[in-house]
Amino acid sequence: MTRPLIGISTYVEESARYGVWDVPAALAPSGYHELVQAAGGAAVLLPPDDPGRAAEVLGRVDGLVVAGGPDLDPVHYGAARDPRTGAPAAVRDRWELALIDAALAGDVPLLGICRGMQALNVALGGTLVQHIDGHVGAPGVMSRHPVRPVPGTRYAALVPEEAQVPTYHHQAVDQLGRGLVVSAEAVDGTVEAIELPDPRRWVLGVQWHPERDTDTRVMSSLIAAAGLHAALHAPTPVS
Template sequence: MPRPLIGITTYVEASTRYGAWDLPTALVPIGYYELVQASGGSAVLLPPDDPGQAAAVLSRLDGLVVAGGPDVDPVHYGAPRDPRTGAPATVRDAWELALIRAALDAGTPLLGICRGMQALNVALGGTLVQHIDGHAGVPGPVDWHPVRPVAGTRYASLVPEVAEVPTYHHQCVDRLGRGLIASAHALDGTVEAIELPAADAAWALGVQWHPERDKDTRVMSALITAATRVPATLP
């Protein structure tokens, strides 16, 4: 059988050097697609597109990974901008929020990583803390800190122990979006994973850390397994 086809969102850098060329480029770190491949999937990279095409794109995929990146614009959850919040990524926000909503509507399995977890929460009406003071893993060199699973959650069934994870973030979930539950916390109480409960029709999980950095395949393998059970329907 062909391996499940997993879309990974990319982002645009205004200036990227290729030999004699210096061009705007859509890219994502290779750890994302390597983790998909190591977990049994095939990866396809999704550059920003017309949000109106999100459902059509999702219909050709078996699963979706929303990658890490810049802050989600607080306009999407009705909050004033904190001066420490990064510049808006308007095109990326529109595209990824549309993809997330299309995936939830279609029942396409979804994994949000760092920004992707935050975008999942926002897409379902949740809010974010725009800056965390004193939290392990604030901006700087990538830090490692422990996260504790919440018993009875999908995440806890995948990673039952307290795990050391690589993290780099200064924002986090504040109010949970519709239907979401917290499934892991940092030791200071920060929400580090969210999910739709197993009884929900849609498979959706978000982690605040970067599994593509530590090569732990358990979370990604669960996405691949879910994607194997829900094949894409081509028009």
């Protein structure tokens, strides 16, 4: 059986060093494609492109992962820039927001990870807290903390227990975007997962980094949904 093909958003680093080379490169940490593969999917990296081509690109994959990374420019949710918000990544912002819009329009299963969850919320009209103090961990250090599922949500059906998750972030979801519900929270009330409750669509965002963990339950569910999406959109055989 053909594995569902999962597109993973990437970003451009202006100086990527390997061997004798020091050049711009589109990349994503290997944990993303390794998690997709461990959960039964095939992975393809999606470098930044013309946002107008996002639907065309998503027509070639069965599911989408929007990866973690730097802060979204607050211009996208109508806020003034907090001095603690990172430098803009305009090309990446436009590309990933276009990918999310195209995935939602085409019912392509979508998992947003960390920045990807925040981008999902912003794409649907939500806002972000630009800096949270005292949430977890020291600056610049990946740490772990518990998240609690919200009963009745897709996430709770996948992970019904309180789970320790790897986390690294200083921003969080504030006002929810259109149609989204909270599906997991930290002990301090920080939103840790959001989703669209429509059972016909698989759309979920997590604030933590499952690509830094061994738990594949969320990704396995995305892969299963992507397989169904592929079957529904398979071309009709010509007799």
